[in-house]
Amino acid sequence: MEIIRVENLHKKFTLKSKILEIPTGLVHAVNGVDFSIDKGKTLGLVGESGSGKSTTGRLLLRLLQPTEGRVYLEGRDISEIKNREFRKIRKDIQMVFQNPYAVLDYKMTIEDILTQPLHIHKIVHPLEYSKEVERLLRIVGLSKKDRKKFPHEFSGGQRQRIGIARALSTKPKFVVCDEPVSALDVSVQSQIINLLKELQEEFHLSYLFIAHGLNVIKHVSDQVAVMYLGKIVEKGDVEAIFQRPKHPYTIALMSASPIPDPEAKRERTHLKKEIPSALEIPSGCSFHNRCPKKMDICERVTPKLIGEGDYQVACHLVEGVASHGSSA
Ligand code: SF4
Numbered sequence: 001m002e003i004i005r006v007e008n009l010h011k012k013f014t015l016k017s018k019i020l021e022i023p024t025g026l027v028h029a030v031n032g033v034d035f036s037i038d039k040g041k042t043l044g045l046v047g048e049s050g051s052g053k054s055t056t057g058r059l060l061l062r063l064l065q066p067t068e069g070r071v072y073l074e075g076r077d078i079s080e081i082k083n084r085e086f087r088k089i090r091k092d093i094q095m096v097f098q099n100p101y102a103v104l105d106y107k108m109t110i111e112d113i114l115t116q117p118l119h120i121h122k123i124v125h126p127l128e129y130s131k132e133v134e135r136l137l138r139i140v141g142l143s144k145k146d147r148k149k150f151p152h153e154f155s156g157g158q159r160q161r162i163g164i165a166r167a168l169s170t171k172p173k174f175v176v177c178d179e180p181v182s183a184l185d186v187s188v189q190s191q192i193i194n195l196l197k198e199l200q201e202e203f204h205l206s207y208l209f210i211a212h213g214l215n216v217i218k219h220v221s222d223q224v225a226v227m228y229l230g231k232i233v234e235k236g237d238v239e240a241i242f243q244r245p246k247h248p249y250t251i252a253l254m255s256a257s258p259i260p261d262p263e264a265k266r267e268r269t270h271l272k273k274e275i276p277s278a279l280e281i282p283s284g285c286s287f288h289n290r291c292p293k294k295m296d297i298c299e300r301v302t303p304k305l306i307g308e309g310d311y312q313v314a315c316h317l318v319e320g321v322a323s324h325g326s327s328a
Pocket of ligand 1: 249293315316
């Protein structure tokens, strides 16, 4: 059963000159994105910086307003409901941020930080606040003694645990995890990923997990969507994407990610140039100026996202043969 469905989501930003505020350009950061996530499952959204993945996450929480498109939470269209109405369901959708320090008020104790959402969303009776804060600290692996401390007294990994406790304080159904481990030491990353997986199991949570590292995505996801310049270029079950990637961009991302086994060999695909600016999206297939498999048609015609079942890919190389098992 679906927890969230996104249809034809768009976000355009108008750039303006600093002094006169005259429009100087248009950035199409999210360009017709569709996906759905089942209850208790994780969709991993992966791509380089500038691919639009974090903007997509923020659109779901209304931290940004979509330019176009629909978002359904448990079948209910929440795209155009008024802000007052949205505040009532805001507790059902939460976010774990890349840098928890930026969202944890450094002047507040951990107890106050965790009590605030309990109070705003009336999660428990005020007499239960203290007990609930202790429970939240316990489920993320912290001690009740930590209640009286301030954010700066914790390590990066512990602060992320507090960020997770804050996100879970409203008993959400759906959590956007926006690069939750990319600012942490490698040794701490796996602890936080395991914690998120344990909490998902225990509370039947559904995640949109945003990351630029494929190794992390592989570890946490049931489904994977690969984004490039505002569009999903390939999506499917985690096994399909990792065992039989078809889109040249997915293949290049994979070849660039480190392999845990130093003995294992993998052919490397070096991408030409950096990802272009979203202000100057190339014509046709937006990946054509970096693609090692580029054909004449690629500059002129935008490939459609097509496929069978849950698997889809947008590439002229595989159009018409996007079924599993066929090679790109
Ligand atoms: Fe490469 Fe063409 Fe496929 Fe785009 S459509 S990924 S340029 S082969």
